[in-house]
Amino acid sequence: MGKFEPDTTAGSGILNLSRRTFLRGSGGLALGIFFAPLLRGGDALAAGGPFAPNAFVRIGSDGSVTILAKHVEMGQGSYTGLATLLAEELDADWSQVKVEGAPANAALYNNLAFGPMQGTGGSSAMANSYEQMRKAGASARAMLVAAAAEQWKVPVQEISVSKGVVSHAASGRKTGFGELAEAAARQPVPGEVKLKSPKDFTLIGQERLSRKDSADKTDGSAMFTQDFKLPGMLVAVVAYPPRFGGVPSSVDASKAKAVPGVVEVVEFKDTPHGRAGVAVLAKNTWAARQGRDALVVQWDESKAFKLGSDEIFARYREAAGKQGLIASKQGDIAAALAQPAKLIEADYEFPYLAHAAMEPMNCLVKLTPGQCDVWNGEQFQTVDQMAIAKYLGIPVEKVSLTQLYAGGSFGRRANPHSDYLLDAVAIARAAQAKGHEVPVKLVLTREDDTHAGYFRPAYLHRAVLALDSEGKLQGWQQRVVGQSILKGTAFEGALVKEGIDHTSVEGVSNLSYEVPNLQVELHTPEDIGVPVQWWRSVGHTHTAFAVETLIDQAATTAGKDPYEYRHGLLGKHPRHLGALELAAQRAGWNQPLMPGAEGEKRGRGIAVHESFGSFVAQVAEVTVKPDGSFKVDRVVCAVDCGLAINPDVIRAQMEGGIGYGLAAALHGAITLKDGVVEQSNFHDFQVLRINEMPAVEVHIVPSDNAPTGVGEPGVPPIAPAVANALHAAVGQRIYTLPFPPQVKV
Numbered sequence: 001m002g003k004f005e006p007d008t009t010a011g012s013g014i015l016n017l018s019r020r021t022f023l024r025g026s027g028g029l030a031l032g033i034f035f036a037p038l039l040r041g042g043d044a045l046a047a048g049g050p051f052a053p054n055a056f057v058r059i060g061s062d063g064s065v066t067i068l069a070k071h072v073e074m075g076q077g078s079y080t081g082l083a084t085l086l087a088e089e090l091d092a093d094w095s096q097v098k099v100e101g102a103p104a105n106a107a108l109y110n111n112l113a114f115g116p117m118q119g120t121g122g123s124s125a126m127a128n129s130y131e132q133m134r135k136a137g138a139s140a141r142a143m144l145v146a147a148a149a150e151q152w153k154v155p156v157q158e159i160s161v162s163k164g165v166v167s168h169a170a171s172g173r174k175t176g177f178g179e180l181a182e183a184a185a186r187q188p189v190p191g192e193v194k195l196k197s198p199k200d201f202t203l204i205g206q207e208r209l210s211r212k213d214s215a216d217k218t219d220g221s222a223m224f225t226q227d228f229k230l231p232g233m234l235v236a237v238v239a240y241p242p243r244f245g246g247v248p249s250s251v252d253a254s255k256a257k258a259v260p261g262v263v264e265v266v267e268f269k270d271t272p273h274g275r276a277g278v279a280v281l282a283k284n285t286w287a288a289r290q291g292r293d294a295l296v297v298q299w300d301e302s303k304a305f306k307l308g309s310d311e312i313f314a315r316y317r318e319a320a321g322k323q324g325l326i327a328s329k330q331g332d333i334a335a336a337l338a339q340p341a342k343l344i345e346a347d348y349e350f351p352y353l354a355h356a357a358m359e360p361m362n363c364l365v366k367l368t369p370g371q372c373d374v375w376n377g378e379q380f381q382t383v384d385q386m387a388i389a390k391y392l393g394i395p396v397e398k399v400s401l402t403q404l405y406a407g408g409s410f411g412r413r414a415n416p417h418s419d420y421l422l423d424a425v426a427i428a429r430a431a432q433a434k435g436h437e438v439p440v441k442l443v444l445t446r447e448d449d450t451h452a453g454y455f456r457p458a459y460l461h462r463a464v465l466a467l468d469s470e471g472k473l474q475g476w477q478q479r480v481v482g483q484s485i486l487k488g489t490a491f492e493g494a495l496v497k498e499g500i501d502h503t504s505v506e507g508v509s510n511l512s513y514e515v516p517n518l519q520v521e522l523h524t525p526e527d528i529g530v531p532v533q534w535w536r537s538v539g540h541t542h543t544a545f546a547v548e549t550l551i552d553q554a555a556t557t558a559g560k561d562p563y564e565y566r567h568g569l570l571g572k573h574p575r576h577l578g579a580l581e582l583a584a585q586r587a588g589w590n591q592p593l594m595p596g597a598e599g600e601k602r603g604r605g606i607a608v609h610e611s612f613g614s615f616v617a618q619v620a621e622v623t624v625k626p627d628g629s630f631k632v633d634r635v636v637c638a639v640d641c642g643l644a645i646n647p648d649v650i651r652a653q654m655e656g657g658i659g660y661g662l663a664a665a666l667h668g669a670i671t672l673k674d675g676v677v678e679q680s681n682f683h684d685f686q687v688l689r690i691n692e693m694p695a696v697e698v699h700i701v702p703s704d705n706a707p708t709g710v711g712e713p714g715v716p717p718i719a720p721a722v723a724n725a726l727h728a729a730v731g732q733r734i735y736t737l738p739f740p741p742q743v744k745v
Helices: 021-025 078-090 124-151 176-184 214-219 285-294 308-321 333-338 381-392 419-433 447-449 540-557 562-569 574-585 647-666 716-728
Strands: 051-054 056-058 065-068 097-101 160-161 163-169 173-176 234-241 246-253 262-269 277-282 295-298 325-330 341-348 364-368 371-376 399-403 439-445 459-467 473-482 517-523 601-609 615-622 630-640 696-702
Touching: 051 078, 051 124, 051 176, 051 277, 056 124, 056 176, 056 285, 065 381, 065 696, 078 097, 078 124, 124 160, 124 173, 124 176, 163 176, 163 517, 173 176, 173 214, 173 295, 176 333, 234 285, 262 285, 262 419, 277 285, 285 473, 295 630, 308 341, 308 459, 333 517, 341 540, 364 562, 371 381, 371 419, 371 562, 381 399, 381 419, 419 439, 459 540, 473 540, 540 562, 540 601, 540 716, 562 574, 562 601, 562 647, 574 601, 574 615, 574 630, 574 696, 601 716, 630 647, 630 716
Parallel strands: 065 097, 234 439, 371 399, 473 517, 630 696
Antiparallel strands: 051 056, 056 065, 160 163, 163 173, 234 277, 246 295, 262 277, 325 517, 341 459, 364 371, 364 439, 459 473, 601 615, 615 630
């Protein structure tokens, strides 16, 4: 797959969709917010169609407001946030607002944070859409007001809009959006619009604004990929090779075909990401799974990856003994480490991690001559369109993606190799070759999803810190060893510079703590054949743990309070300080902890970290029992994510991030033995149980800054905050995740 360099001229690839065709096909006036000058008069309103002043909103004759979300809703609240932004400037009635997933079209639904591509990730949805969606709403409002002014023959300045009603106070006239829709469509799209001052917001920042996906998910009408069916559809379940890089050498499908409901068995092995498999197609998922389990497959593993986790980390430790590529450097680290008053040395190990989304990977594909239609919880529209088009040899605009709800992702559905989508397309094509011209839904079981990859890479960190006689930080050297998630992808050109994968060292290469001598190095082994990709909060998942436990160890080595020590090193970072101070204050940092039961020890730890433009501090409280087992009792979280669009969603995302990060800290590890993944389901890759979830308080730092992300920034601080709390309780430092089930008392 090539880099994202789509040609915007007529007849080109991803941006080739004719704007005039899009206008006619929408049944209303529809154009990208930046394509407004292309509109000519009133030729863009189909008879009886909705008023669609831009690509993001349609207003029906019944007054309903449909907002098209360019970002997938996978539980993070993007549908609600995007709707809030647009409805705010439109002055819509929130009860009449509904949200639909936008089609795949980078020309109209480009993620402004990513460049010329449509996709969701990096906690970018609100940040990149903040002005765009507000302008879309303001443009629609202006056209409605202009239509009313024309009808009533009054100045536009005298017209007001509130909760979907357009009014003229002097004459007492008022009307709903629906009654004005046809007339508004004939108005010119304004080139410039004035946006509201934050003091005038009625929806943005509202404490309890009902989520737009809650009702559907409560009554069961929400449509996930697993729910979606097409006439004649077959379900595919795949036997993947037990080792990465294996391919089928022989297949005995006789027993599989004898399973009632099984229709066909096909092989695929020519996908661009290199994964092969044997798919059983059946009339339902259960029959497909039973058929898959009845297959007898011999695998050619001559090129398969066969190392185990122990061997991988042995190689990583060897690499850490040598200087790596320089990711960040200031001062003279060799001089700082030569004769320190105090020296801290630590090796950290972080295992592979599965994403473990509640809805495992799945995808519905319909192939017709020269066309591919996909229904999916679609997270990476442009990447997937390009990959599928290249694989099938068809124009990109002939790949249609319909965005459904996704049951979680944590990065997995935004696969830079489009792995499971290409698997589905390959299976559908193989089925057609055997005469089955039907839609195919690929369904990965939990075991398939866990075994087949992709994972958060395993990492090893080797750190050395130098302190002077007063305990001041003088030197910081950190070597990171781990696979790149970007090499070999379309993102390599932008995010891998001079061999440095930025995502491997983010969070430490840009260290916020003031230190005169810093050197961060990276080793990226290229002979490890485990498929990897980003995982929720990406590199910050491991760098934050190392940095925040190291700075805590520096504080205690210096005989300083961990909060005060951090505070003294963050003078140039006021937003870090703001989150740190609020979390410590609300947690009662300077007050003693309530004692536990007899024989129990209690501790409190703190961590602060910036990721995706947001600043999060967390204070964790733990109780350690006499046998060394422990429980996280309470977490106080402070977040500065700029202007709070939906405070309740922000709190929910912080709570969810804490639970997700805590699951990884307590339990999460994908391990390999002789190249075979040892985990399979939630019994041995455990997510957080409800009895393990601590009491969580979330406090939002008031801010007038532009909004930033909240889907990922809650994850990085929780593991180091808990590790620091355990040290405060029993004096034990933890350098390997997940935590041991029992600590030394």
